[in-house]
Structure formats: C-alpha cells, structure tokens
Amino acid sequence: MSKMKESWLIRIAGKTGEGVDSAGDILAHIAKESGLEVNSFRSFPSVIKGGNTHHDIRIGVRPVLCDGNDVDVLVALDSGQLERLVRDVANDGWILYDQETVGNVPDRKNWVGLPLKSIARSAGSDIMRNMVAIGVVSWLLGLDGEAAGRFICRRFASKGEQVAESNRKAFEAGYRMKHPRLRPLAVDFGRKSQNGQRLFLSGNEAMAFGALVAECKIFAGYPITPATDIMEWLAFWLPRFGGTVVQTEDEIAALCMVIGAQFAGVRAMTATSGPGISLMTEALGLAGMTETPAVIVNVQRPGPSAGMPTKHEQSDIQHMIHASHGEFPRIVLSPGTIGECFRDMLAAFNLADRHQCPVIVASDQDLALRKQTVDSAELNPANVMIDRGKLATVGDGFQRYALTEDGISCRAFPGQEHLLVLASGDEHDEEGRIDVELPEVRRRMVEKRMRKVRRVEGESIRVHGNPAARRVLVGCGSVTGVAMEVLRRMPDWKYVQIRRLWPFPAREVETVLSGADCVAVAEHNEGGQLARLIRSELPVHDRIHGIRKYDGTPFKPKELEEAMRECSPTGIS
Amino acid sequence: MLTHRDFMKEKPTWCPGCGDFGVLKAIQEAAARMNLSPKDLVMVSGIGCSGKITSYFRSYGFHSMHGRTLPVATGIKLANPSLKVLAVGGDGDGYGIGLNHLIHAIRRNVDITYIVMHNGVYGNTKGQTAPTSEMGFVSGSTPMGSIEEPIRPLSLALAAGATYVAQGSAGNIKQLERLIREGMEHNGFALINVFSPCVTYDKKHTYAWYKENLVNLDEDGEYDPSDLGAAFAKVTEHSELVIGLVYRQSKPSFEQLLPKHRFVEVEKRPTLEDVMVTAFS
Numbered sequence: 051m052s053k054m055k056e057s058w059l060i061r062i063a064g065k066t067g068e069g070v071d072s073a074g075d076i077l078a079h080i081a082k083e084s085g086l087e088v089n090s091f092r093s094f095p096s097v098i099k100g101g102n103t104h105h106d107i108r109i110g111v112r113p114v115l116c117d118g119n120d121v122d123v124l125v126a127l128d129s130g131q132l133e134r135l136v137r138d139v140a141n142d143g144w145i146l147y148d149q150e151t152v153g154n155v156p157d158r159k160n161w162v163g164l165p166l167k168s169i170a171r172s173a174g175s176d177i178m179r180n181m182v183a184i185g186v187v188s189w190l191l192g193l194d195g196e197a198a199g200r201f202i203c204r205r206f207a208s209k210g211e212q213v214a215e216s217n218r219k220a221f222e223a224g225y226r227m228k229h230p231r232l233r234p235l236a237v238d239f240g241r242k243s244q245n246g247q248r249l250f251l252s253g254n255e256a257m258a259f260g261a262l263v264a265e266c267k268i269f270a271g272y273p274i275t276p277a278t279d280i281m282e283w284l285a286f287w288l289p290r291f292g293g294t295v296v297q298t299e300d301e302i303a304a305l306c307m308v309i310g311a312q313f314a315g316v317r318a319m320t321a322t323s324g325p326g327i328s329l330m331t332e333a334l335g336l337a338g339m340t341e342t343p344a345v346i347v348n349v350q351r352p353g354p355s356a357g358m359p360t361k362h363e364q365s366d367i368q369h370m371i372h373a374s375h376g377e378f379p380r381i382v383l384s385p386g387t388i389g390e391c392f393r394d395m396l397a398a399f400n401l402a403d404r405h406q407c408p409v410i411v412a413s414d415q416d417l418a419l420r421k422q423t424v425d426s427a428e429l430n431p432a433n434v435m436i437d438r439g440k441l442a443t444v445g446d447g448f449q450r451y452a453l454t455e456d457g458i459s460c461r462a463f464p465g466q467e468h469l470l471v472l473a474s475g476d477e478h479d480e481e482g483r484i485d486v487e488l489p490e491v492r493r494r495m496v497e498k499r500m501r502k503v504r505r506v507e508g509e510s511i512r513v514h515g516n517p518a519a520r521r522v523l524v525g526c527g528s529v530t531g532v533a534m535e536v537l538r539r540m541p542d543w544k545y546v547q548i549r550r551l552w553p554f555p556a557r558e559v560e561t562v563l564s565g566a567d568c569v570a571v572a573e574h575n576e577g578g579q580l581a582r583l584i585r586s587e588l589p590v591h592d593r594i595h596g597i598r599k600y601d602g603t604p605f606k607p608k609e610l611e612e613a614m615r616e617c618s619p620t621g622i623s
Numbered sequence: 624m625l626t627h628r629d630f631m632k633e634k635p636t637w638c639p640g641c642g643d644f645g646v647l648k649a650i651q652e653a654a655a656r657m658n659l660s661p662k663d664l665v666m667v668s669g670i671g672c673s674g675k676i677t678s679y680f681r682s683y684g685f686h687s688m689h690g691r692t693l694p695v696a697t698g699i700k701l702a703n704p705s706l707k708v709l710a711v712g713g714d715g716d717g718y719g720i721g722l723n724h725l726i727h728a729i730r731r732n733v734d735i736t737y738i739v740m741h742n743g744v745y746g747n748t749k750g751q752t753a754p755t756s757e758m759g760f761v762s763g764s765t766p767m768g769s770i771e772e773p774i775r776p777l778s779l780a781l782a783a784g785a786t787y788v789a790q791g792s793a794g795n796i797k798q799l800e801r802l803i804r805e806g807m808e809h810n811g812f813a814l815i816n817v818f819s820p821c822v823t824y825d826k827k828h829t830y831a832w833y834k835e836n837l838v839n840l841d842e843d844g845e846y847d848p849s850d851l852g853a854a855f856a857k858v859t860e861h862s863e864l865v866i867g868l869v870y871r872q873s874k875p876s877f878e879q880l881l882p883k884h885r886f887v888e889v890e891k892r893p894t895l896e897d898v899m900v901t902a903f904s
Binding site: 249250251255259262263267268270283287288289290291292293294296298299300302303304306307308309310311312313314315316318332333336340426429431463464465466467468469470471472473474475476482483484485 | 633636661662663664665667670675677678681682683684685686687688691693694695696697698699700701702703705706723724726727881882883885886891892893895896898899902903904
C-alpha cells in the first residue's frame with residue numbers, strides 16, 4: 051500500500067438483520083474516538099430481514115467526504131456476500147470471511163478465514179459475529195482496543211450489563227486474535243487532522259437538529275425511506291422542547307397540517323421523498339396562493355412511482371422547481387455537506403417567514419444517510435438568528451395581502467385583536483376577498499406574489515478548489531463531497547456547487563462560468579435536469595458536458611475523475 | 624353580550640333558499656351564545672358552495688382546498704390549542720375527496736368541530752352525483768342514474784370511534800344551533816352532519832321532504848346517546864334519516880395526550896448542547 055494513502059475503506063457485508071448496520075456504526079465511532087475521520091454509507095435493500103446489505107466505513111486521516119473506490123477490507127458474513135462483492139476489493143485488500151459459514155474459497159494470501167461464529171458463541175451468542183469481526187478490523191487499523199471496549203459498554207449499557215460485557219468480550223476476542231496472515235494497515239495517526247470537538251452524524255440528523263434549533267415546533271409527516279430518520283429523530287427530541295410530531299394519514303395531510311400550523315403562527319415542517327413529494331404537490335400550491343410559509347425537506351430517491359426506495363438519485367430537481375399547477379414563488383435550497391444540511395434548515399425557516407412561501411430543502415439519499423465526522427463548529431446552535439419576517443401591528447387599514455413594493459405583506463395570527471385574516475386558495479384581493487372577477491385584480495395579485503422572491507438572501511453558489519481554474523465542474527447535493535475529494539487530485543478544475551436551485555442564481559453562475567474552457571455538470575439523473583436548468587436560465591451556456599449516473603448508486607471518486615478527464619476543453623456536447 | 628350579527632361578514636352568494644344559509648345562521652348563533660370572540664375563532668372551509676362560508680362568517684378564516692379542511696384545521700389547533708377551530712365543508716369535500724382525513728381526524732380525536740353541509744349533490748360544478756347521492760340519482764355525470772350506494776356518514780363516524788356524532792337539518796336552526804354549540808363545547812372531535820337542501824339541483828330532497836322523513840332523536844325519551852350499540856341500531860333502522868345527538872362519549876383529546884406534556888418541568892428539558900452530546904458524539 052502506498053505510503054501516501056490517506057483513507058481506508060472497510061466494508062462489512064451480510065444479511066439484513068445480522069447486525070451489519072450496528073457493527074459498522076460501532077466501528078465508525080471507535081475510529082472517531084481514536085481521532086480519525088469517518089464517512090459511513092449503508093447500502094441496503096428494501097427487505098427487512100434476509101436481504102443483502104453492506105456498510106461502508108471509510109476511515110481517514112483527513113476529512114472523508116464521500117464513500118471510497120476500492121474496498122481495503124471486506125468482511126463477509128456469508129458466501130453470498132463474497133460472490134457479490136469480491137470484485138470491489140482492491141488488489142492488495144483483505145478479504146475476511148467467516149470460515150464457519152463460507153466454504154470453497156481460493157487459497158490466496160489476502161483471503162483470511164476467521165472462526166467468527168465459534169468465537170462469538172464462546173463470548174455468549176452467535177449473533178455477536180459482527181462484534182468479533184469489527185474487533186479484528188480495529189486491530190488491523192491500529193485503533194485503541196481499550197477505548198473501543200469502553201465505547202461498546204456505553205453503547206450497550208441500556209440493554210443491561212451482561213449484554214454490554216459479552217459484546218465487549220466478543221470484540222476483544224476479535225481484537226486479540228492475531229491471525230498469522232494478517233498484518234496491520236499502515237494508518238499514520240501522526241498525520242490526522244487536529245480539529246476541535248467532533249460530531250458524527252448524517253445529513254438527515256443534521257437537518258432534524260437544524261429544525262429544532264430553528265424553533266420548529268410542529269413536524270407532520272408520513273414514514274418514507276430515506277427521509278424517515280428526520281421524523282424519528284424529531285419524534286424523540288421535539289417534545290422535550292415543547293414541540294409535536296404528528297404521523298399523518300398521508301403526505302397530503304402532512305403538508306396541509308404544516309400550512310395550518312404556520313397560518314396560526316407556529317414554525318412547522320415536513321420531510322418526505324419520492325411519492326410523498328408528488329402527493330404534496332397540491333398543498334404546495336395552497337401555501338403559494340395563501341402566502342403561508344412552509345418548510346419541506348425532499349430526500350430524493352430513484353423514481354418514478356415507488357422506484358428504488360433505498361437507493362440514490364437526484365431526479366426531482368425539475369419537479370421541486372416546477373411542481374404544481376399555476377404559478378407562485380418558491381425557494382429551493384440545496385445543501386451539499388452535513389454542516390450545510392444544518393444551516394440550510396435555519397435558513398429555510400427564516401426565508402419561509404420572510405418571503406411567505408414554501409421553501410423546499412433538496413436532499414438526496416447519499417447526503418441524507420451517510421454519516422460523517424464533522425467539526426462541532428459546523429453545527430453551532432448558539433447565536434442563531436430567528437427572523438419571522440413582516441408581522442402586522444394593531445392599527446387601522448390592515449390588509450393581509452396589501453400590495454407592497456417587494457410584494458410581501460404583513461402577517462397576523464389567529465388570536466390577535468383587530469386583524470382578522472381570511473386566507474384563501476382561491477384568488478383574492480388585498481383584503482382576502484374571493485370571487486375576484488376583475489382582470490386587473492388578478493394581474494396585480496399574480497405580480498405581487500411573484501415579486502416576493504426577486505431578491506433572496508443567502509448563499510446561492512459556492513466555489514471550491516482553484517478559483518482560477520478554467521475547467522468547471524457544476525453539481526449540487528451529495529455530488530459535492532465526491533467533487534471536493536476529486537479536486538484534491540485535479541488542481542486544474544474548480545467545482546461550482548449550486549446552493550440554491552430556485553430562484554436560480556443566474557448572474558452568479560454566469561460570472562463564475564465566464565471564460566471557462568470546459569463546463570461539466572455532474573448529476574444523478576438521465577435527463578440532465580441540473581444542466582437543463584442552467585441552460586434555460588443561461589442560454590449562452592450551451593457547451594455543457596453531462597456527467598450523469600442513474601443506477602441508484604452515488605458517484606465513486608474515480609468514476610467522477612475519469613468522466614472529468616474525458617471532457618476535453620474544446621468538446622461540445 | 625354578542626349576537627349573531629357580530630359574526631356576519633359579506634353577504635352570501637348562495638342561491639336563494641339554499642340550506643347553507645340556515646347552517647351559517649346556526650353557527651353564528653352558537654358562537655354568539657358561547658360568547659366567543661371572533662379573534663379566537665378560526666373557521667376552515669373546503670371547496671364548493673359550502674366552502675365559501677369563510678367569506679360570510681366573521682372570524683379568522685382559512686378557505687383551503689377540496690377535501691383538506693381537516694388537516695389544515697388540525698395544524699391550526701395543534702399550533703394554538705386555545706383557539707376554537709371550526710371545520711366546515713360539503714359532503715363531497717368530507718365524504719368524497721377528503722374521506723381519508725375524516726376517519727383519521729376522528730381516530731385522533733383532535734378538538735375540532737366539523738360541520739358537513741350535506742346536500743347530496745355537487746352543486747358548485749352544476750349538479751353532478753355526490754358520494755351521498757342515493758342510488759338512481761340522475762345527473763350530468765350519471766345520466767342513466769347512479770349505480771353506487773351512498774356513503775353513510777353517521778355509521779362511518781361511529782365505526783371510526785367518534786366521540787361526538789350529531790345530525791341536524793338546515794330547516795331546524797334551533798336544534799342545529801344547540802348541536803353545534805354542544806359540539807364546540809365537546810372535548811375532542813365532533814362531527815355534525817347537516818342536511819342542507821340544494822334547491823337548484825335536487826328537486827326531491829326539499830325542506831318539506833326532510834321535515835316529513837327525519838326522525839328526531841332528541842324527542843325520543845328512550846334513546847341513550849351514550850350507547851354505541853343503540854346508536855348503530857338507530858341510524859341503521861332509519862337509513863340514517865335521524866336528527867339530534869346520535870352519540871357522545873368522553874375521552875381525552877389528541878392535544879391532551881401529546882408527549883410534550885411529559886416535559887413541562889424545566890429540569891426535564893435538555894439544552895441544545897445536551898442534544899449534540901447525546902445524539903451526535
């Protein structure tokens with residue numbers, strides 16, 4: 051292995067229900083506690099028990115922003131996993147398998163059979179094979195075994211001392227096994243980045259925490275992969291802060307409840323994916339027409355219809371921008387890192403209140419589910435600014451939908467004296483009166499609403515890498531992590547991250563693309579939805595290379611790198 | 624002392640003689656008798672003739688979408704439980720496009736009063752068959768007569784576990800006012816189905832027809848509205864053509880059961896820093 055190697059990809063593979071997830075999660079925490087950086091990514095089927103699953107734990111001495119290329123250590127709990135995944139293993143990678151469940155393996159130096167089952171049994175139960183396995187891997191990585199044991203005891207404390215102790219014993223037996231073939235990986239702990247207090251969390255968790263910090267008090271939603279974590283996280287924490295999570299009968303009800311709560315003056319949100327965002331399309335228009343703030347997280351997954359619930363895609367970009375009949379203003383934010391997931395939720399609630407319109411926060415499966423170590427400064431809950439936008443004060447002449455220069459009028463909430471509001475999904479005048487017949491009134495009200503988002507504050511694009519580079523990669527969401535890693539090896543490129551999909555930051559993008567020799571847009575859909583958006587807003591940019599992946603899995607760094615190298619400076623797509 | 628005039632706003636545009644006038648009047652009377660301030664009342668309506676009621680009733684109002692009154696009303700009530708929340712809509716709204724929400728609102732027992740103006744026809748789109756139209760109903764969408772059984776709102780609500788079920792008639796404002804008032808005083812979800820004749824598109828189910836065919840439970844000394852079995856039997860016996868209080872039971876409302884009430888004491892409440900350490904370290 052190269053001395054310059056900065057990250058190692060460990061893959062634990064088994065059947066769903068065998069503890070693959072928890073083993074990976076524990077290994078990730080142990081590595082984090084040893085001061086290393088971690089990105090973990092679960093690949094799982096839509097099968098609760100018995101389907102194939104694997105958990106990638108990528109460990110590094112510098113921040114790890116995405117899943118890796120080749121597997122350095124594959125832990126296979128059964129032969130099916132070997133057949134499925136052996137081609138992903140690096141030439142010099144280790145293949146560890148349970149010799150008691152896997153037979154007929156080639157006799158090669160890097161194939162190591164381990165008696166996982168019998169060791170687990172002597173520690174207390176067969177099910178702890180996963181703990182034995184991560185014990186072996188922790189030794190390979192040179193992680194602190196004592197600290198790991200303490201972490202495992204803490205992790206299982208709620209299940210009783212006996213369970214905690216037998217798990218620790220299983221881990222320790224693996225850690226001390228010292229198989230004659232195994233040699234430790236050369237992890238240079240001396241080179242690890244020295245950061246402040248570090249956290250380990252997913253994009254979904256960061257968004258849920260962001261909502262809590264933004265003083266969201268009501269979450270209404272319907273369980274849907276891969277967005278459900280947000281609901282479950284808030285169901286635990288929100289009541290502790292005086293809030294409520296309602297599990298609704300469908301996503302139609304979810305967004306309608308959010309709109310009701312926001313109409314009554316309380317910050318509320320929902321989170322969904324795939325079919326859920328389709329069902330919410332109707333109520334999006336209601337929020338738009340009644341000028342009610344609403345915050346909607348959409349964790350994109352492959353569609354259409356049920357598609358692939360547990361896989362990755364970015365194919366709702368155009369939907370999020372256009373969904374609904376009729377025209378109304380909306381804002382679509384696009385975080386690309388764990389820290390941005392947190393901060394964009396703060397921004398989303400402020401923007402929704404300020405512009406009185408729906409704000410969609412566009413996530414995707416990879417960004418939502420991968421867990422990463424991040425500096426705690428990235429999620430700072432202190433000194434957060436809460437802006438409720440224009441609010442009415444008691445006085446004569448209050449008109450809820452008064453025509454103003456920026457289109458935004460004052461809100462009033464039920465319970466307030468002298469400010470009775472009628473909100474209506476029907477076209478209405480400044481007072482909220484329906485049955486509008488005058489063309490002039492209709493025109494004025496349309497224009498009033500549309501001009502509300504003419505000026506939207508906040509980060510709209512972010513440029514990574516060499517600002518002088520003349521080759522430009524454009525992307526959004528989880529592509530950002532992969533792009534940032536690839537840029538480390540491609541100094542003649544810069545990466546332009548679209549942070550706000552709508553209103554599209556045309557001027558900013560135009561400026562950063564001007565003079566580029568090569569523009570490539572990397573995204574996870576077949577039709578080039580982000581590329582089309584750029585083209586429709588910037589007609590001058592017809593020279594766009596499309597780098598597109600839509601097989602349900604995120605870009606691997608080497609895939610993106612190769613695709614970028616294929617984009618010649620003069621090529622026209 | 625308030626009167627129904629305190630809750631009057633625009634002049635209704637309903638057809639002269641429409642049952643909805645009676646429903647509006649009964650709601651205004653009930654609000655006045657309860658001495659509710661318009662600022663503490665929110666009326667949420669749906670789409671259709673009945674949906675326009677928010678323009679005619681003086682309070683906070685939300686004229687929402689077809690079938691979506693109840694989730695919007697639920698959001699309002701959860702955001703501010705001190706408000707009185709009235710959801711009002713038509714039978715197409717509540718028993719057609721919004722039926723899913725009705726069953727779940729009943730099951731949750733959110734403290735909302737839901738008044739359905741039942742006219743058995745889609746009036747605002749010029750008289751098509753509704754989910755409540757009787758078999759054989761001839762309309763633009765069923766020129767050969769409807770071949771579907773109508774929804775039975777009362778049995779449905781009872782089966783869903785409703786805690787307050789009543790039925791009134793636009794032709795009997797005095798009784799309707801009382802049913803609405805008691806529904807608003809009821810702790811939990813109250814369904815009040817109101818026969819509200821469509822004088823334009825249904826020439827059969829007139830005020831006179833209802834007067835002749837409705838059985839008034841409030842005049843039945845034997846009837847016990849706390850007996851679920853008796854309620855089912857009664858509404859079935861009369862093919863749902865009853866008026867009065869059908870069923871009432873006492874149960875905590877959804878809002879009263881919310882987990883947040885377990886964390887009222889300051890010492891039970893974590894700080895944001897606690898959350899970060901517990902959840903992300």
